[in-house]
Amino acid sequence: MDKYLLAVLVDNKPGVLTHIASLISRRAFNIESISAGYTEEKAVTRINIVVSVASENELNQVVTQLSKLIDVVKIVNLTQFDSITRELVLIKVRATKESRAQIIDVVNIFRARIVDVGVENVVVELTGDTKKIDALSELLSDYGIIEIARTGAIALSRGPVPVKHM
Template sequence: MKYTLAVLVEDKPGVLTHVSALISRRAFNIVSIAAGYTEEPDITRITLVVDVDDQYELDQVVHQLSKLIDVIKITVLNDGESVQRELAMIKAASPPERRAEIINLVNIFRAHVVDVNKDTMIIELSGEESKIDALCELLREYGIKEIVRTGKIAVGRGAGTAKES
């Protein structure tokens, strides 16, 4: 089962090493990891998607991460109660005669074409994982040169925040 964790950490040197080393040392399965600055200057937020067998294993991930001195707070963000997004950039083969078809697909998905040249185009899409997977699947027919995905980021719905929860 996949769970999304919002991990607030101190923005200090070594913090990503500490987090990633712990994950590998404890043999946890990580689906994605995304880190970035937050509204507070000295706090970094890491969104971690973990694949665990059961609640016990999820608890272990949370408890072990909580032990890290740099980790301030961990919140488990459930699907229904949070907005979860990922950004992808897909470099697809787009011979001039098929460009229109691809752009049509791009529009259906509310994606954007951000770069075009003679044979390829770069398509930018944000959304839930499944939506990105679906577009990738359709574009495969035209030939995909490269896919870059950020990994999921997520925020809880409503007025509450991860640091207050």
């Protein structure tokens, strides 16, 4: 299965995100991640969706079905373009007196930040691409991950042209 990142511009109305997610899941396509937020235009919401599909034909089916929704303004497959993709992760890790210094070293190597410290744990924050976040998670798993909260991927194309004009 290949992963594709779609930037979907939609009318900023209640229920639109639900319609999009349910349309994709009804077609038995897997949503790897989904994130939504305001854009530079108040009336438009940007939804970033990472979908797993077996072929470009299946991807085209997803795009075709989404484009039929009334509230969808524009769909761009950012996988086709040179783009900047980021995720945010918060990782709560067990941290004993003995392991705390080692955890700090790992955090510093990844240019992550410790955003909370408890008696028995620390919370690490990292923004980066999927591979970087996966690598940090793997290293911190040796210390005992208590909990992970991870956003979906967001992306912007490189250069001056915004998605709405692609």
